[in-house]
Amino acid sequence: MVKTPELILKHEILSDSEAKKVSKKYNIGLDKFPRIVETDVQVQKLKGKPGDLVAISRKDPTGNYTYYRLVVKD
Amino acid sequence: MAKGKKESLIMTSGEAVGTLAAQSIGEPSTQMMLRAFHSAGISSVITTRGLPRVIELIDARKRPRNPGMIIRIEKKISKDYEKVREIWRKLEDVKLSALMSGYDENLRSGVMTVHLDPERLSSYEITGRTIAAKLGKREDITTEQDEKDIVVKIKKKEGVKSTRTVFVNVLNSSIIGIPGINKAVVQQDEDGTFYITTSGSNIGEAMKIDGIEKEDIYSNDPFEVLKNYGVxxxxxxxxxxxxxxxxxxxxxxxxxxxxxxxxxxxxTGEIKSAGRHGIAGEKASVLARAAYEETVKHFINAGVFGETDRLSGVAENILIGKQIGVGTGRIRLGVRKEDIKKLK
Structure with a gap:
């Protein structure tokens, strides 16, 4: 079979203090993070609200790492 | 040694990774251009290949030329050919015109007789009755069914032309399967499990079929995936x-x-093309946009709306001859106040 990547990755909503830590680690404000819309299927599953920071556990050929996206209004 | 190798792979701060990426994709794509458009062999599911496909993806075309899916079957039944075939039957979009051997139509009286092909009916395991029932849901026609034929009568007669349009619509109406899936093929893996590849993509409808791994349908259409599985x-x-x-x-x-x-x-949480209608067209700087494409349009708009350019990007700084904020150009030197005092 043709090898296909794992499409659906683990999404997690961070608490406010965790979000602050991440934003401090990268030295940028929350509004500078990549975005994910509120109506996104994965955000709906987690019942995320605009302003939440979502941590995504990515797996790709470069390795395993965490990517962050900010939930915004559609 | 491993440590040295690892460190050599880490990017330095300020490296122009975007430019590097553009060059790294641009170079092989010129090679692809030279040897494109000739592929031989038989493939059951057609796909766009080579440079046209790369352009299609980067331009984020809403309708790819050859969408397709790979559908995996639940573990319990993935080695049972009969059950996989049952799923396959629910997938392929079969139109009325594919199930008949011919038809007679009388446009003036608004009656069409569709002659069903019993062989094709049995290969899809449906009967004339189910077809008639499916057609009966349409509001503009009435259907009658005898042994091998379905008689379609139009309800409102509004002239020959509109009658013909209705008849064509009836012939093209889908009887079984998922709209958008033109062809589905059952394939077998080396370990004996079956999977289905399709030409045409419709994840939303395919997810409703029992026996399919709902979270593991692969589609080559990013917009389909965005809608059903997220960014x-x-x-x-x-x-x-x-x-x-x-x-x-x-x-x-x-x-x-x-x-x-x-x-x-x-x-941004949605798919944007990399060209002038997407990322490059939405840069904050007027000069950077003007330097890329549609120069006059951007200058006029900037003039009309009174835009300001903060000169923080790369293109605009090259344009005015300032040092660009890339690599060592990003680093600024500063002196602390106390140190100045010491110098004096």
Whole structure:
């Protein structure tokens, strides 16, 4: 079979203090993070609200790492 | 040694990774251009290949030329050919015109007789009655069914032309399957499990069928994936499609470059093209946009709306001859107040 990547990755909503830590680690404000819309299927599953920071556990050929996206209004 | 290797792979701060990615994809694509458009052999499911496919992905076309899906079957039944075939039957979109041997129509009286092909009916395991029932849901016609024929009568007669339109619509109405899936093929893996590849993509409808791995349907249409699985999945699809298209041509590009492009395209939570209608067209700087494409349009708009340019990007600084904020150009030197006092 043709090898296909794992499409659906683990999404997690961070608490406010965790979000602050991440934003401090990268030295940028929350509004500078990549975005994910509120109506996104994965955000709906987690019942995320605009302003939440979502941590995504990515797996790709470069390795395993965490990517962050900010939930915004559609 | 491993440590040294690892450290050599880490990017330095201020490295122009976007430019690197653009060059790294641009070079192999010129090679792809030279040897495109000739592929031989038989393939059950047609796909767009080579440079046209790369352009399609980067431009984020809403309707790819050859969409397709790979559908995995639940573990319990994945080795049972009969059950997989049952699923397959629910997938392929079969129109009335594919189930008949011919038809007679009388446009003036508004009556059409469809002659069903018993052989084709049995291969899809349906009967004339189910077809008649399916057609009966339409509001503009009435149907009658005798042994091998279905008689379609139009309800409102409004002239020959509109009657003909209705008849054509009836012949093209889908009887079984999912709209948009033109063809489905059952294939077997080396370990004996069956899976289905389709030409045409419709994840939303395919997810409703029992026996399919609902979270593991692969589609080559990023917009389909975005709608059903979210941005992260769409990002993975874009990256995977790009890298496999390039690989198919016998070329290699590091995943880092492709991943960066895919990340940039999905930065806002939606899919944006990398060209002038997407990322490049939405840069904050007027000068950078004008330097790329449609120069006059951007200058006029900037004049009309009184835009300001903060000169923080790369293109605008090259344009005015200032040092660009890339690499060592990003670093600024400063002196502390106390130290100045010491100097005196």
């Amino acid at each position: 992260e999945a769409a990002r993975n699809t874009i990256a995977n499609e790009l890298i496999s298209t390039i690989k198919e041509e016998g070329l290699t590009v590091s995943y880092r470059h492709i991943g960066l492009v895919a990340d940039a395209m999905t930065l």
